[in-house]
Amino acid sequence: MASKVKWVTDIEKSVLINNFEKRGWVQVTENEDWNFYWMSVQTIRNVFSLEAGYRLSDDQIVNHFPNHYELTRKDLMVKNIKRYRKELEKEGSPLAEKDENGKYIYLDFVPVTFMLPADYNLFVEEFRKSPSSTWIMKPCGKAQGKGIFLINKLSQIKKWSRDSKTSSFVSQSSKEAYVISLYISNPLLIGGRKFDLRLYVLVSTYRPLRCYVYKLGFCRFCTVKYTPSTSELDNMFVMIINFHGGGLVNNLRLYLESTRGKEVTGKLFDENGNYFAESSLWGCVCPVMNNDKHCFECYGYDIIIDDKLKPWLIEVNASPSLTSSTANDRILKYNLINDTLNIVVPNGEIPDCKWNKSPPKEVLGNYEILCDEELAQTEGAERDLRNRSGPSIGLKGSRTRETGKTALTTWK
Template identity: 90%
Template sequence: MSVQTIRNVFSVETGYRLSDDQIVNHFPNHYELTRKDLMVKNIKRYRKELEKEGSPLAEKDENGKYIYLDFVPVTFMLPADYNLFVEEFRKNPSSTWIMKPCGKAQGKGIFLINKLSQIKKWSRDSKTSSFVSQSSKEAYVISLYINNPLLIGGKKFDLRLYVLVSTYRPLRCYMYKLGFCRFCTVKYTPSTSELDNMFVHLTNVAIQKHGDDYNHIHGGKWTVSNLRLYLESTRGKEVTNKLFDEIHWIIVQSLKAVAPVMNNDKHCFECYGYDIIIDDKLKPWLIEVNASPSLTSSTANDRILKYNLINDTLNIAVPNGEIPDCKWNKSPPKEVLGNYEVL
């Protein structure tokens, strides 16, 4: 089901009630995790709660930075946080920032800025209300751009990882082992003259497939297992294992951050598309989470991967291909997990 259909199913106005033999593939308010602004808001709240509890997870260094929970780039909501953003921008005026509309996907509406004048021009051009105002036709997030990404062959890439959640309370989540890397088609440069070149900066297939250098055979993709082999040979096994442990940890923390606000309806499960960027120090950053990760295949390998993903997901949610049951085992035995592993 699409997210729009789910919204209608769970809408108070429709008065629709799911029966015990109906299960659906989204949680009613999945957007608490999958809308860029709400994800950041929930993670910030989660950090504060852990701090209040005196949890060692919320420990900070001498500069006031979270030691363990610093996995999302510094982010502000616009227009609401405009003044806070300006304050942060002025601390480091040579930095680059990336602007994204909160409710769009596939790289639509994204652009990079490195001057305050650019954001003021955007404000005028998009005919939004004054940044002092709280209202806007379209909310944006602005995040510190990771300008030191790990490069392979001189090109930037990100990771698309699939994560299945069967229940939020208690949290039961599974990582799909067959994720992949998405590469840009043009070599990376932090040069300000290339800020507008999305073939350098955005890894989305929806953008890269229009590039002159796009390869239709491999689709600019690498399997996660290939990435692992590459990193083990260039950086060593120990640091590679540490990197992947950190990625798993980030995913679990992001789910814990939204668990208290998620409507944990027993008829629901959800497969999310996590986008992670690794910087040149091998630190992973959570960029965003997608509610409806694309199941369209761009290559033959892609088709096999996505076929198996759907198959393995349904084998967990609808064991043995039987009639769906909302009382299904949310902690299934290992033998039915297929390519999923427990996080």
């Protein structure tokens, strides 16, 4: 009989441990031989750091890619998206199409964003176009709502201006890099409450790109009632951090279709009715990601929907929280991990990272293929043609195709 998978984790969460134990895997410490390590992003930094000099062997896999921050650090994500847009535009891709106001029709899924202090002048230019707007400042390196604040006057961020007279006296740390994004001031409210949506995406390999979207996600509602007045800006922390859990995406769809009608709601969901059309994000990061065959990653997307039902991607997290607040929440996360393991550790046996990473359909569980470059290529041009015919299908189909193409041209 084959020997058991030896696992380590530095995240003591029952949804993980129960899944490992269910498979009959054996827990070991990080200093022993291990096959599977579910680690925090801090640990992965050490593992892949030059000093550590750690080399993973063929039977070892971990739940992060070495440079996941290309996607999860706010400034880099924005940089990558901007670069991707330019590339597509240069190629004359239909994805880069713009509307009459000069806005990207398909690629405008992240709120207008600048980096501070680097883009300070560009930001000021944009700010002056609509001086009444509110912006949100987030420190580049921090996560989970730390260090976030809102501004609606230029004076509030004077210290990030380059020619600031006081800058020489301000210590470097207080001038640390921030991203500043247009605050979604017209969020969709349910029951008068603001919420965001959490979706999960699993990437099992970047070359070829193979990623899956989880059919179930959830909404996180603010405990404090939303008011657009800026006097309430101080409540921001409460709004972002103190979430209730619960509520499945299916119910969101039920609510939206009931109160807004089918047509507008349809725009938000794809033709299968399961998830948001956000896959083009992968086109942006693919080229810069280091594909390490020992790695996979399960990302959490935070999305805010505005009152016109346009989804905005706010953040991508490489270590989505596995803490659960309700029974439903726990079941969802347990199944998420279960389905993830079924895909990345076939049959729950000792991993061999040389395998081709294309699991049979039966093991996908609640995951659906979002993009599979190999599959897209082998299935040939005929499917592409067919996909291009319908407007919504065409969007998804061509997007998948473009993703592959861009990626290939870059990697050759």
